[in-house]
Amino acid sequence: MxxxxxxxxxxxxxxxxxxxxxxxxxxxxxxxxxxxxxxxxxxxxxxxxxxxxxxxxxxxxxxxxxxxxxxxxxxxxxxxxxxxxxxxxxxxxxxxxxxxxxxxxxxxxxxxxxxxxxxxxxxxxxxxxxxxxxxxxxxxxxxxxxxxxxxxxxxxxxxxxxxxxxxxxxxxxxxxxxxxxxxxxxxxxxxxxxxxxxxxxxxxxxxxxxxxxxxxxxAPHDIHLLKTMATVKVKAGLSFDFSASGSDICFRTDLDHFNFGLLKSGEAVAQLREGLEMPVFAVDESGADITSDLFVVSSGLLKARNTMIPSMATTNVDVVRQDCLFYVMEEIAMDA
Missing domain, CATH: 3.40.630.10 (Zn peptidases)
Structure with missing residues (x-):
């Protein structure tokens, strides 16, 4: 109340x-x-x-x-x-x-x-x-x-x-x-x-x-404008952490250091349990699944398929469960 x-x-x-x-x-x-x-x-x-x-x-x-x-x-x-x-x-x-x-x-x-x-x-x-x-x-x-x-x-x-x-x-x-x-x-x-x-x-x-x-x-030089184009979450039922403790997914410990920078194509995001297929899902602002546009699983690693701009990536396991792993940004051009 x-x-x-x-x-x-x-x-x-x-x-x-x-x-x-x-x-x-x-x-x-x-x-x-x-x-x-x-x-x-x-x-x-x-x-x-x-x-x-x-x-x-x-x-x-x-x-x-x-x-x-x-x-x-x-x-x-x-x-x-x-x-x-x-x-x-x-x-x-x-x-x-x-x-x-x-x-x-x-x-x-x-x-x-x-x-x-x-x-x-x-x-x-x-x-x-x-x-x-x-x-x-x-x-x-x-x-x-x-x-x-x-x-x-x-x-x-x-x-x-x-x-x-x-x-x-x-x-x-x-x-x-x-x-x-x-x-x-x-x-x-x-x-x-x-x-x-x-x-x-x-x-x-x-x-x-x-x-x-x-x-x-x-003024265009006074603003760096970005748009959220996708939300990335961990699939339900999978264990994950940010250390080498034997979970289904071990995300890199410095994932949040990519926030508002570039996570380049081919960059490893996580090491996966043997045999694990795509462990995350990404949806765009309309709710469409665009996971395959952003990620690929190769040789036991989750990798960025294309270069992306993450934001609000966190290494806090509880926050990832309650919210998301990170958002993906795209820049919006401001007219001069």
Whole structure:
């Protein structure tokens, strides 16, 4: 059940994310007054192991000392139950960032929760929507959009020159909010990194001070725009790891170092158990199976059939099971 507040409990300014479940009692939505309207909508902790967004908001609240923010703000603090134990999502839960309006998941507690949040925050005009995340793999900081319009691209490029456009997975916060207001997902690097927290704080503070989102196109040299063209997952029922421990699949330990670089044709991705055929599957943004376009099994190795640009590759086994092995990108040319 959604908890609602119109002021910040004192404990929220000093607590860790693991304390939030006890303090808030569940997912919570705050409305905080500001010197300017309409409000900014900020979402944090959709995944319990991604604390940087909450820590950045915490720093912003401390900075303004309980006074008026530069701009009013809606704040949604998500999966506090998973944050208590530092897990992305708890067993039996639907991933919060697959549960927003537009999802293809059956109606459940999480989808009802997100419908409630969207209904409340969109009852009056909004300025913009920002959803903050961490990665588990080695990635640059980057922004994501679901609409290729100027305001969305400006909002994303304010965070990073690297911007990703995607339409899947369904049910993500930024796609739901894109129906109402310019929205972005921010990927702030790995949890616990000073640079990740500092960058998130600076971005939020800048957005709170923005008079308006620039309405002129982003200059081509100011943006490196990519599109998600496929999602790669491990087939169900197979064991895998990132070390030589005798699993069905042993992925290379440096797989995440290819993120936003080139995984070249013929490059080995994993060593396979003897006799194992294709252990992964890849689907494009329309849901079509394009595994054979991307991968080949040869001499007991899973190899890249064609050169590709991976993103969000991780060496965290649990995250691979809960989400995916990596996404495959393609560049989008920006007109000069």
């Amino acid at each position: 959604l908890q609602t507040y119109d002021q910040i409990p004192d404990e929220l300014l000093t607590c860790s994310v693991s304390d939030l479940a006890a303090i808030l009692g569940g997912p919570a939505l705050f409305y905080l007054e500001g010197q300017r309207k309409p409000p900014l909508f900020v979402t944090v902790l959709q995944h319990g192991n991604e604390p940087t967004g909450f820590e950045a908001v915490q720093a912003i609240l401390k900075k303004y000392g309980g006074g008026l923010l530069p701009r009013a703000m809606w704040l949604f603090i998500g999966n506090v139950a998973a944050a208590k134990t530092g897990e992305r999502v708890l067993p039996g839960q639907l991933d919060y960032n697959r549960a927003w309006p537009g999802t293809d998941m059956p109606k459940c507690a999480e989808t009802s929760l997100m419908e409630d949040v969207v209904s409340r925050v969109t009852a009056e005009p909004l300025f913009a929507s920002i959803d903050l995340h961490n990665n588990t793999g080695c990635n640059p900081h980057y922004g994501c959009v679901n609409v290729l319009d100027t305001a969305y691209l400006q909002l994303a490029s304010l965070f990073s020159r690297t911007v990703v456009y995607f339409t899947r997975p369904l049910g993500v916060q930024s796609a739901a909010m894109a129906q109402h207001v310019p929205s972005v997902t921010l990927e702030c690097g790995q949890a616990g990194q000073y640079a990740a927290l500092t960058h998130a704080i600076e971005y939020l503070d800048a957005c709170l001070h923005l008079h308006h989102i620039p309405d002129h196109p982003v």
